Amino acid sequence: MANGLTMDLAASSESLALMSVLGVTVRFGGILALDGIEFDVARGQICGLIGPNGAGKTTLFNCMNRLYHYQSGDILFEGQSIKATPTHQVARLGMGRTFQNLAIFRSMPVRDNVLVGAHSRSFCGFLSSALRLPRVQAEERRLRERADEIMDYLGLSPFRDRLVGDLPFGTQKRVELGRALAADPKLLMLDEPAAGLNHEELDALAQLIRDLRDRLKITVLLVEHHMSLVMGVSDHIVVLNFGRKIAEGPPGLIQSHPDVIEAYLGAQSARTAHPQAADPRPAALDYGTGGSHGQVA
Ligand SMILES: Nc1ncnc2c1ncn2[C@@H]1O[C@H](COP(=O)(O)OP(=O)(O)O)[C@@H](O)[C@H]1O
Numbered sequence: 001m002a003n004g005l006t007m008d009l010a011a012s013s014e015s016l017a018l019m020s021v022l023g024v025t026v027r028f029g030g031i032l033a034l035d036g037i038e039f040d041v042a043r044g045q046i047c048g049l050i051g052p053n054g055a056g057k058t059t060l061f062n063c064m065n066r067l068y069h070y071q072s073g074d075i076l077f078e079g080q081s082i083k084a085t086p087t088h089q090v091a092r093l094g095m096g097r098t099f100q101n102l103a104i105f106r107s108m109p110v111r112d113n114v115l116v117g118a119h120s121r122s123f124c125g126f127l128s129s130a131l132r133l134p135r136v137q138a139e140e141r142r143l144r145e146r147a148d149e150i151m152d153y154l155g156l157s158p159f160r161d162r163l164v165g166d167l168p169f170g171t172q173k174r175v176e177l178g179r180a181l182a183a184d185p186k187l188l189m190l191d192e193p194a195a196g197l198n199h200e201e202l203d204a205l206a207q208l209i210r211d212l213r214d215r216l217k218i219t220v221l222l223v224e225h226h227m228s229l230v231m232g233v234s235d236h237i238v239v240l241n242f243g244r245k246i247a248e249g250p251p252g253l254i255q256s257h258p259d260v261i262e263a264y265l266g267a268q269s270a271r272t273a274h275p276q277a278a279d280p281r282p283a284a285l286d287y288g289t290g291g292s293h294g295q296v297a
Pocket residue numbers: 028031033051052053054055056057058059060
């Protein structure tokens with residue numbers, strides 16, 4: 001009985017964290033880009049990851065999808081270490097990602113870009129694909145249907161045959177999101193999805209992120225500088241500065257956390273002193289009122 005209870009508790013805590021970051025450290029020569037970062041992303045959560053430029057957010061994403069090697073610590077996805085997982089197999093585990101600098105094929109039509117994502121989770125081998133075996137043809141049909149569903153969902157169907165490079169920036173970003181969604185991720189990692197979007201597109205993005213979680217049951221890890229967006233949609237926020245975690249907690253607590261305010265104001269005054277380093281993004285840390293302090297790392 002006691003054993004059964006212990007096992008149940010172990011199973012439920014394991015299923016709660018979809019991803020666990022355990023003391024991840026990354027050095028580039030003399031730069032300590034990530035210094036012992038620890039946090040969990042719970043299943044079903046929208047988790048914001050914020051911090052001034054150079055804080056290490058993209059580096060952490062690159063560790064999560066195995067583009068970068070971490071020198072110490074580990075990352076668990078569904079309780080399993082991803083240390084030995086090659087980059088091309090990360091999508092199969094159920095991790096999807098968009099990039100700060102769009103990763104799309106500009107000279108290809110929208111539909112083919114979305115199909116690339118669907119293929120990244122296809123299980124048909126090289127030989128059966130080359131021989132066009134019947135099960136490959138059935139799989140191909142299924143992937144095309146999946147790509148069509150994703151384009152409908154994102155409002156991309158009218159542009160399906162257009163070359164991505166000919167479309168407005170906001171639409172290109174949605175194509176990249178479509179590519180990531182077509183692989184049916186359990187965890188979607190978005191690196192600055194709001195950058196360069198207009199007001200209307202921003203509102204639509206906030207609704208979309210909530211809908212991805214609520215209806216499609218996708219857990220979201222969101223790197224974003226647009227504070228009203230990240231504070232408005234996140235359940236939980238992790239703050240990095242100079243490679244260290246300086247705070248984590250719910251948005252209300254993070255907005256009034258003195259170390260977070262200091263980190264952002266420090267970055268802002270550095271930009272004022274060195275206008276050539278001015279940040280063109282539509283960022284504004286919109287501090288709310290009240291609330292006690294979040295957990296200090
Ligand atoms: N491939 C790399 N080689 C050397 N330094 C890097 C590399 N990638 C990131 N860095 C450095 O790591 C730090 C964190 O960068 P980054 O993760 O891009 O920050 P953020 O996404 O929070 O703005 C910065 O000092 C950056 O210059």
